[in-house]
Amino acid sequence: MESYYLDWANLLLRWVHVITAIAWIGASFYFVMLDNSLEKPQDPESLDKGVGGEQWAVHGGGFYNMQKYALAPKKLPDHLHWSYWESYSTWLTGFALFTMSYLWNASTYLIDKSKMDWQPGAAIGVALAFFVVFWMAYDAICQLFGQRKNGDTIVGVLVALLVAAAAWLACHWFAGRAAFLLVGAMMATTMSGNVFFWIIPGQRKNVAALREGKPVDPIHGARGKQRSVHNTYFTLPVLFAMLSNHYSFTYTHKYNWVVLLLIMLGGAAIRQFFVVRHRFKLGNAGNPLPYAMLGVVVLGLTIVWMRPEPTPEPAPGAAVQKVSYGEVQKVLEQRCYMCHGAAVQMKNVRLDTPADVTQHAQGIYQQAVVTKIMPMNNATQITDAERALLGKWFQDGAVTK
Ligand code: HEC
Numbered sequence: 001m002e003s004y005y006l007d008w009a010n011l012l013l014r015w016v017h018v019i020t021a022i023a024w025i026g027a028s029f030y031f032v033m034l035d036n037s038l039e040k041p042q043d044p045e046s047l048d049k050g051v052g053g054e055q056w057a058v059h060g061g062g063f064y065n066m067q068k069y070a071l072a073p074k075k076l077p078d079h080l081h082w083s084y085w086e087s088y089s090t091w092l093t094g095f096a097l098f099t100m101s102y103l104w105n106a107s108t109y110l111i112d113k114s115k116m117d118w119q120p121g122a123a124i125g126v127a128l129a130f131f132v133v134f135w136m137a138y139d140a141i142c143q144l145f146g147q148r149k150n151g152d153t154i155v156g157v158l159v160a161l162l163v164a165a166a167a168w169l170a171c172h173w174f175a176g177r178a179a180f181l182l183v184g185a186m187m188a189t190t191m192s193g194n195v196f197f198w199i200i201p202g203q204r205k206n207v208a209a210l211r212e213g214k215p216v217d218p219i220h221g222a223r224g225k226q227r228s229v230h231n232t233y234f235t236l237p238v239l240f241a242m243l244s245n246h247y248s249f250t251y252t253h254k255y256n257w258v259v260l261l262l263i264m265l266g267g268a269a270i271r272q273f274f275v276v277r278h279r280f281k282l283g284n285a286g287n288p289l290p291y292a293m294l295g296v297v298v299l300g301l302t303i304v305w306m307r308p309e310p311t312p313e314p315a316p317g318a319a320v321q322k323v324s325y326g327e328v329q330k331v332l333e334q335r336c337y338m339c340h341g342a343a344v345q346m347k348n349v350r351l352d353t354p355a356d357v358t359q360h361a362q363g364i365y366q367q368a369v370v371t372k373i374m375p376m377n378n379a380t381q382i383t384d385a386e387r388a389l390l391g392k393w394f395q396d397g398a399v400t401k
Contacts, residue, residue: 003348010100017093024086025235029274032232036278038068050074071218076210084200091192098185102178103127108339108346112175112377126173127182130166134186135193137162146226147219159230163187163237163264167257175377176251177244180260184241187234194227232275236267248371253306262302269295323393325354325400331390332357335380336368346376354400361398364390 038053046054052070056063102109106120110127138159145154166186170179202220209216240263244250253259269291276288332351338344340351349363350356357364367374368382369391375382393399 006100010097013093013097013100017090017097020086020089020093024083024090025239027083027086028228028231028235032228032275033278034066035068036275037282039282041067071221072206072210072216076207080207082200082203084195087192087195091189094185094188098181102181108376108379110174110178112178113379114377115175116173123174127178130170130182130186131189134162134166135190138190139193139197142226142230146223152226155226155230164261167260167264171257171260176253176256177248177373177377179256180241180244180251183260184238184244187241188238191231191234191238194231198227199224233268233271236271237264240264240267248373249306252372259302259306262298266295266298266302269298322396322399323389325357325393327389328357328393331382331386332364335375335382335386338380339376358398358400361394361400365394365398369394 034055037055039055041047041051041054046067049067050069050071050073051067054065054067056065058064103124106123111118111120111123116123141155141158141162145151145158148154163183167179167183170182173179174182202224206216206220241260244260250256250259250263273288273292273295276285276291279285280288332340336351339346340349342350342352349360351360351364364374369387372387
């Protein structure tokens with residue numbers, strides 16, 4: 001019963017997490033597009049008000065005229081729309097989900113004994129440290145180099161190296177699936193940290209200054225903008241990391257940390273294409289196509305590099321024998337009963353009677369043969385030959401007699 005309610009809690013948290021993430025990232029994409037699409041207003045009245053750029057848009061049957069003030073309007077209206085709850089609620093639900101899925105059952109999901117054989121408490125502590133240490137290192141890089149000449153390039157290179165180091169460590173210390181998620185969650189935490197520690201406080205200072213009739217210090221806007229630009233480049237890499245648990249061929253690869261970094265690089269390059277595209281259309285930037293091409297080439301090379309070795313065909317005329325249930329049962333007993341037997345039934349899957357095996361035959365095939373997600377983190381060290389045996393048994397009709 002307990003696991004039934006936990007499943008519901010997981011479902012509801014994940015649902016809310018995706019909804020708030022869409023709201024956050026949707027608004028963030030919109031404002032990046034808006035900022036890059038602004039044109040100098042023609043209307044003298046707007047120029048007089050201090051409008052630095054504007055966009056005319058048609059949407060949902062109406063015409064919209066978005067105006068951005070060069071620094072700030074002369075007088076602020078009483079009501080201002082703020083954007084931060086989308087970010088905070090995405091982080092809160094995401095962290096709860098991560099705790100529930102990976103930290104709560106650390107020995108199943110977080111730890112892979114073949115990589116690092118440690119106690120759950122130690123593994124959990126180190127996983128949590130990833131969030132804090134990455135944020136602190138990233139924040140220090142931005143503060144030290146952000147406002148210098150060529151600051152953006154220095155920060156970009158250093159942050160990329162930091163992500164690479166984190167990916168390498170995570171993939172060497174944790175189960176692949178957890179490692180990918182951890183790296184994504186760590187970057188996403190930094191995105192929310194940017195909103196919480198810099199963007200919103202800076203905006204609050206600006207608003208307070210304006211309300212008191214004092215001059216606005218442009219540093220808050222510049223800092224906020226810098227962090228918001230970083231968030232945009234993190235977005236596609238983070239989204240891949242969040243989805244990666246559906247694609248075991250990525251996180252179970254021998255060099256899974258390289259796979260993660262290459263796909264993230266492809267995502268960041270493609271995001272750059274979209275960022276530059278709007279300015280290019282207005283004649284304010286060079287052609288963005290090389291960024292898209294870089295992204296596609298990186299992903300293409302990754303696909304080619306990762307392709308599996310072809311499996312040798314059986315010699316023609318070799319005896320074609322059906323796999324018996326007895327052989328399959330032996331494999332299941334040795335490799336699966338530990339988590340799907342009389343004592344424990346992970347995900348309510350039990351594999352120790354013929355009726356259960358028949359019911360889950362498709363699942364066994366999918367999980368243990370095709371995607372190789374099971375046994376979880378290969379805790380029971382199933383061999384490739386045993387996987388092949390299960391596969392042949394399934395294709396022969398999955399008999400359990
Ligand atoms: C170390 C524990 C462990 C071992 C060993 C293990 N599993 Fe699992 N299994 C799990 C966990 C945990 C889940 C739930 C996975 C999730 O929620 O993503 C699961 C889920 C499943 C599912 C359901 C997947 C779904 O999403 O519906 C199937 C089918 C399955 N396992 C088959 C197997 C087979 C076949 C073996 C042996 C070859 C095996 N498992 C060995 C822990 C294990």
